[in-house]
Amino acid sequence: MSLTSFFEAIEDAAEAVLFAPFNALAELELSNWWLANGLNWIFMLICAAALVYWMLELKKYNDNDTEYREAKAHSFLGKDSELDSRL
Numbered sequence: 516m517s518l519t520s521f522f523e524a525i526e527d528a529a530e531a532v533l534f535a536p537f538n539a540l541a542e543l544e545l546s547n548w549w550l551a552n553g554l555n556w557i558f559m560l561i562c563a564a565a566l567v568y569w570m571l572e573l574k575k576y577n578d579n580d581t582e583y584r585e586a587k588a589h590s591f592l593g594k595d596s597e598l599d600s601r602l
Contacts, residue, residue, distance in 0.1 A: 544551035576582060 540551050
């Protein structure tokens with residue numbers, strides 16, 4: 516078996532098996548755009564729900580005032596930071 520046939524076998528496997536779902540979506544897009552992009556809409560809804568959850572959690576911790584907000588609370592500011600502590 517030569518290297519050429521080895522790489523051709525990888526090419527055939529990728530085109531026939533691995534890219535089959537993408538080829539099916541490309542063909543589906545020609546007939547129904549909404550159905551072809553349904554997976555994208557699902558991902559956008561999941562991201563929007565995660566963003567809303569994250570913002571609600573941040574608001575909950577902000578309302579409880581549990582965060583240490585001194586200017587020296589963060590190590591990257593250094594020991595003698597001149598920043599105002601009224602964040």
